[in-house]
Amino acid sequence: MNPSSLPDDETRQRIGPWSPDELPSLARFEPETNFPVRAAAGSGKTTALVARMVGLVRRGIPIDDCAAIPFTRKAASEMKARLYTELRTTRRRLDTQAEASSTQQRHVGQALSDLPRCFIGTIHGFCARLLREHPLAAGVPPDFVPGLDDRDREDLRQRVWQDYLANVWETSSEQVEHVAALGIEPSELNHFFGQLCRYPDLDPYVDGPDHPPDLSSAIETLREKVERWTPALPDDPGTADAKPGTAASTLRTARRMLEVRPLDDPAAQAELIELFDGITTADTRKSTDTTIRGDLTKSHWRDQDLADRLDTELLPS
Numbered sequence: 001m002n003p004s005s006l007p008d009d010e011t012r013q014r015i016g017p018w019s020p021d022e023l024p025s026l027a028r029f030e031p032e033t034n035f036p037v038r039a040a041a042g043s044g045k046t047t048a049l050v051a052r053m054v055g056l057v058r059r060g061i062p063i064d065d066c067a068a069i070p071f072t073r074k075a076a077s078e079m080k081a082r083l084y085t086e087l088r089t090t091r092r093r094l095d096t097q098a099e100a101s102s103t104q105q106r107h108v109g110q111a112l113s114d115l116p117r118c119f120i121g122t123i124h125g126f127c128a129r130l131l132r133e134h135p136l137a138a139g140v141p142p143d144f145v146p147g148l149d150d151r152d153r154e155d156l157r158q159r160v161w162q163d164y165l166a167n168v169w170e171t172s173s174e175q176v177e178h179v180a181a182l183g184i185e186p187s188e189l190n191h192f193f194g195q196l197c198r199y200p201d202l203d204p205y206v207d208g209p210d211h212p213p214d215l216s217s218a219i220e221t222l223r224e225k226v227e228r229w230t231p232a233l234p235d236d237p238g239t240a241d242a243k244p245g246t247a248a249s250t251l252r253t254a255r256r257m258l259e260v261r262p263l264d265d266p267a268a269q270a271e272l273i274e275l276f277d278g279i280t281t282a283d284t285r286k287s288t289d290t291t292i293r294g295d296l297t298k299s300h301w302r303d304q305d306l307a308d309r310l311d312t313e314l315l316p317s
Contacts, residue, residue, distance in 0.1 A: 183268060
């Protein structure tokens with residue numbers, strides 16, 4: 001939607017002018033006015049805030065004099081990315097306009113260089129930063145560290161996880177048996193619990209199917225491909241193999257898995273399929289990225305036309 005078609009466009013222009021297609025004018029921008037904004041989710045509050053920060057930069061306010069305090073770390077991360085993108089877009093638009101202000105170009109360029117010095121984080125992070133910067137004035141030790149240190153935090157996390165497992169074993173042992181039937185040991189979930197502790201804003205996917213999907217057909221298809229193409233690989237992987245993650249090394253890893261593992265449970269089957277995830281788009285001779293392009297050059301295969309056939313058959317565009 002074009003912002004100029006919105007009924008509150010005039011107010012948005014005063015808060016932070018923004019346009020998806022062109023460099024917005026600062027004619028109605030009011031950098032010295034405070035604006036309390038109350039609006040529903042998805043109405044453009046973040047867009048307006050980022051646009052205001054960009055407008056302030058264009059008016060000469062250093063980016064490290066700006067701060068944004070969203071409610072969660074996830075929102076803060078997204079806002080940092082949005083601000084970076086908008087600053088880059090603004091610089092590009094300024095560079096392509098003959099009548100653009102050289103002063104604004106300089107301000108925006110400096111803001112991109114100094115962006116890490118702009119605080120965008122939660123209120124807890126903001127207060128912790130103030131205490132670290134002014135410990136004596138706040139009456140805290142100079143080596144003040146907010147919250148638990150890493151070792152105490154990890155010890156606490158392990159205790160909570162072990163207590164949880166013990167409670168599940170005692171009250172809902174069928175849940176543990178169900179996880180084990182999927183080929184997953186409870187101890188393997190410790191890593192995911194750690195991820196949730198480090199990123200509490202993550203919304204884990206928990207509404208999966210009652211039964212794992214039947215992957216046997218996909219496994220057989222991959223087995224046929226691996227058996228057909230691995231004989232074409234050179235004998236010496238140390239000199240001819242591609243970098244990890246590309247087609248040649250993926251085929252070798254898959255061949256080893258098929259030789260030493262039964263692949264009779266969903267977890268093992270999914271692990272084999274995941275080996276090939278992404279190579280259909282990332283691993284191609286047509287790529288300009290030389291770290292992956294060499295995987296399909298003729299030097300990696302016995303026959304000179306195998307690269308073309310692999311590119312067409314196993315790695316379709």
